[in-house]
Structures are given as C-alpha cells and as structure tokens.
C-alpha cells in the first residue's frame with residue numbers, strides 16, 4: 001500500500017499528543033523487570049519497539065521475535081544472559097544483519113554463554129542464562145551505544161558491579177547519559193569519568209515513573225513548523241528540560257524562526273518570522289535519529305548542507321545514507337558522501353531528474369516516512385511506500401498530520 005501526501009498550509013495551529021519516547025520506555029521496562037517493581041510505568045510508548053519488548057518480558061515463551069527493534073534486541077540479550085534458562089531471540093531480516101558481536105563478547109567475558117544461530121556476529125541468538133559476575137571490561141564504543149546501555153542496565157545487579165572502559169570514538173553518548181540518568185532516578189549510584197563508567201553492585205529502588213514524550217518524534221513537528229510561514233502548535237507532555245539528547249533540536253530550530261516555549265501541559269512551537277540559515281553544518285554524533293529530518297528539511301528549503309557524525313546510519317533500520325541519497329534524488333537533489341559518515345548537498349536541484357509525484361521508498365525504516373512526508377508543505381507532493389512503517393516509533397503520525405490539514409490518502 002502507498003499513501004499520497006500533499007499539503008498547502010501557511011499558518012498552522014493545533015495540539016499534538018506525541019508518543020512517549022521508546023528509548024525511555026524500553027529502559028524503564030528493563031529496570032522495572034530487574035527491580036521487581038510493584039508500580040506501573042505511566043505513559044509507556046505505544047510504538048512497536050516498546051510493545052515487542054514488553055511482550056517478551058511478560059511472555060511464558062522462551063523464544064522471542066523482536067522484529068525491527070534495535071533496543072529491544074540489545075537490552076533483552078543482556079537481560080536474558082543473567083536469567084537462568086535457555087532463550088532464543090530473533091528479529092526481522094534486517095535485524096539479522098545488524099551487528100551484536102561487541103555486546104555478545106562483553107557478556108561472554110562476564111561469564112555468559114551465547115551462541116549465534118545464523119551468521120556469526122548477528123542475531124538470531126541462543127542464550128543460556130546464568131548467574132553473571134561483574135568485572136572491568138574494555139568495549140568498543142564506536143559502533144552503537146545500545147551495547148553499552150544494555151550492559152549498564154544490568155550492571156547494578158551483577159555480583160561485584162561493573163566497570164566499562166570505552167574504546168574508540170564513542171558514538172551516541174547522549175543515549176548513555178540518558179541510561180545513567182534514568183538509572184539514577186531508580187536509586188543507582190555510578191561514576192562516569194571520560195571513557196570509564198563504574199557501576200557498583202546495588203539494588204534498583206522501584207519508583208512510580210512517567211515516560212517523557214519523544215523528542216525524535218517531535219523533530220517532525222519542528223520540521224513542519226520550519227516549512228510553514230507562521231503558527232503555534234502545542235506538543236503535549238513534551239519537556240524542554242529533557243533526559244533525551246534530541247532535545248538539542250529546540251536550539252537548532254531557532255535558526256529557522258521556530259521558538260520553543262515551555263508551558264505546564266507541554267512545549268509550544270511558535271513561529272512568527274520566516275528565518276532560515278544560508279547553509280547548515282551539523283554534527284549528528286549525539287543525535288543520529290534526527291539526521292533524516294534535517295536532510296529532508298534542507299532539500300525542501302533549498303539549503304546547502306554538510307552533515308558529519310553519520311557513520312552509524314549505515315547499520316540502522318536500513319543504510320540511511322543510501323536511502324536518503326536514493327529518495328532525495330527523486331526530488332532533484334544529488335547528495336554526496338564526502339567521507340565515511342558524512343553527507344552533503346550543494347543546494348542545487350536538477351529539474352530534469354526531479355519527478356512530478358515521487359514514490360518514496362521507506363526500506364522498513366519509520367524515519368524515511370516520518371522525515372519525507374513534511375516536505376509536502378514545500379509544494380512537493382509525494383507517494384509514500386509502506387506508510388505503516390511509522391508504527392515502529394510513532395503509530396499516530398498519519399492521523400496527526402490529517403488533524404492539522406495534510407491530505408493523506410491511499
């Protein structure tokens with residue numbers, strides 16, 4: 001199925017109920033299970049990625065299919081490695097290509113017994129869960145912070161605690177910070193100095209916990225505001241003083257005339273002047289999930305850009321560098337990769353190759369649909385293939401777009 005998207009909105013107003021952050025929800029679910037918490041988790045994400053983790057944690061089965069959910073795959077692997085029993089975890093065809101060796105090797109050093117059921121270094125995995133003893137381990141931090149988070153979440157429950165020495169250029173540090181700050185809310189003490197993180201053995205202290213709204217999901221609304229002339233829109237439950245690294249975008253979008261105002265019920269995005277930068281140079285090492293938002297925004301507004309810190313985009317739901325290049329080419333933009341982990345555009349549109357009504361492929365990647373659809377506001381109608389991919393993080397996206405005046409039809 002495809003959706004056809006068009007939009008002609010000059011002044012925008014409305015209220016949006018964003019989904020909860022799946023990053024926070026999935027951490028909270030693991031902590032909840034490790035602390036045998038009697039309290040409910042409030043405002044848990046309704047995304048596929050959270051639903052699959054929740055279903056696995058509360059199932060009677062020993063075999064789990066976590067689909068496309070990277071965090072669920074990594075967090076569950078570490079969690080199950082210390083739960084006595086025999087477990088199998090698999091995922092989508094793409095998940096079977098997403099590396100997990102760094103995490104499996106670290107868990108093996110802690111005494112875990114994990115076998116690859118398919119290709120060496122990738123899911124599916126067979127896990128023989130047992131008591132694990134903590135120690136000091138070295139870990140490559142340049143591939144995915146999710147391995148580090150997975151280890152940190154179980155760290156306080158390991159005999160003797162855990163010390164991680166991170167090697168290489170550590171990527172997505174903001175997500176490591178999110179993990180540790182969340183753990184601290186559940187009573188955990190830790191030390192983090194440069195590339196060493198020390199978590200002593202201790203108990204999680206269960207609390208009544210509310211998940212924040214999702215800042216990566218909010219990025220599509222900032223993009224929308226940047227593409228209309230003026231307006232005001234309330235993002236319910238969003239907080240500026242957030243645990244999530246992607247809250248950085250509130251400052252980025254000031255360059256597009258979008259102001260963020262904290263209100264009791266959420267954040268108001270307000271636009272009164274139509275600013276835009278002449279060009280955009282951004283480093284995404286802390287914010288990989290909003291790279292597609294910014295690339296699509298720049299093409300829609302004709303802003304040349306040079307983005308760095310994108311190395312990990314190749315191992316996400318799809319190779320996001322290639323996906324952006326392929327799909328933005330249909331809008332006449334030729335994106336180049338000046339070096340590994342970089343993406344640039346000279347701001348020129350090729351009217352000969354620009355398609356009238358492009359069919360945007362989504363490659364099983366929610367963020368392709370989420371980031372491309374707002375471009376319709378710039379007079380760029382499109383069709384989107386497999387639009388329900390958005391359920392990975394933002395199930396209500398299409399109805400939210402319709403609510404504010406987008407035309408979305410099959």
Ligand SMILES: O=C(O)C1=C[C@@H](OP(=O)(O)O)[C@@H](O)[C@H](O)C1
Nearest residue numbers: 023071144145146172175288312
């Ligand atoms: O820990 C998390 O919740 C996440 C970490 C990031 O992954 P990497 O650390 O692999 O960049 C991010 O891209 C992903 O969407 C969610």
Ligand SMILES: C=C(OP(=O)(O)O)C(=O)O
Nearest residue numbers: 068069070071289316317
């Ligand atoms: C990369 C993402 O998710 P994950 O790695 O958890 O599958 C994402 O949501 O953009």
